[in-house]
Amino acid sequence: MSDDGELDLNSLNDEELVQQVHDDLYDGLKEEVEAAVHILLGRGWAPYKVLTEALVEGMRIVGVDFRDGILFVPEVLLAANSMKAGMFILRPLLIATGAPRQGKMVIGTVKGDIHDIGKNLVGMMMEGAGFEVIDLGINNPVEKYLGAIEEHKPDILGMSALLTTTMPYMKVVIDTMKEKGMRDDYIVLVGGAPLNEEFAKAVGADAYCRDAAVAVETAKSFMARKHNQMASN
Numbered sequence: 001m002s003d004d005g006e007l008d009l010n011s012l013n014d015e016e017l018v019q020q021v022h023d024d025l026y027d028g029l030k031e032e033v034e035a036a037v038h039i040l041l042g043r044g045w046a047p048y049k050v051l052t053e054a055l056v057e058g059m060r061i062v063g064v065d066f067r068d069g070i071l072f073v074p075e076v077l078l079a080a081n082s083m084k085a086g087m088f089i090l091r092p093l094l095i096a097t098g099a100p101r102q103g104k105m106v107i108g109t110v111k112g113d114i115h116d117i118g119k120n121l122v123g124m125m126m127e128g129a130g131f132e133v134i135d136l137g138i139n140n141p142v143e144k145y146l147g148a149i150e151e152h153k154p155d156i157l158g159m160s161a162l163l164t165t166t167m168p169y170m171k172v173v174i175d176t177m178k179e180k181g182m183r184d185d186y187i188v189l190v191g192g193a194p195l196n197e198e199f200a201k202a203v204g205a206d207a208y209c210r211d212a213a214v215a216v217e218t219a220k221s222f223m224a225r226k227h228n229q230m231a232s233n
Contacts, residue, residue: 028078
């Protein structure tokens, strides 16, 4: 790329530019991503289209390669940072244009666990897919989850754990929700490297999401079901 990166980006057609955004996200090139977002908007692209086709699709590719061990944590963090920069430009425009809202999600890593890369990736991808995301951070006791559910009235609760020792805490949260008679009001999604489908079923979650892309698809399909049920009632 020449010293004047802007010029290069401007000379690309829309399709090439979107492809370039995917590559720049992959390489964690924040300024290039920001420049491309501005150019696409300047060419009359709707903010939602820029978000889904350039940023979300680019991060989906990053997520897949992270899962397959081609990319590692530092690269994913750079990519996520670049996506954040693009989202920062788009967010006010998305709100102004009333981009489709899919639903609301509260997400956090469970008590005793301080891993947050997977969770952050899920939060970002969910936001990119049109969900409002309330991120509780790491090391969340059951009270924190319940407080957030009460305050924000989300559609979905997402819990993440990366340690086999903290995984069982998910059951504590779900059991407490059951005791309070509120479990059925929420879609509960769980994720993290040591988990699997069987574990999710055993603790009473609605689904296990092995990565951020799956989390988005799963959340969307549950939301569609929820809307259909509401419509038929």
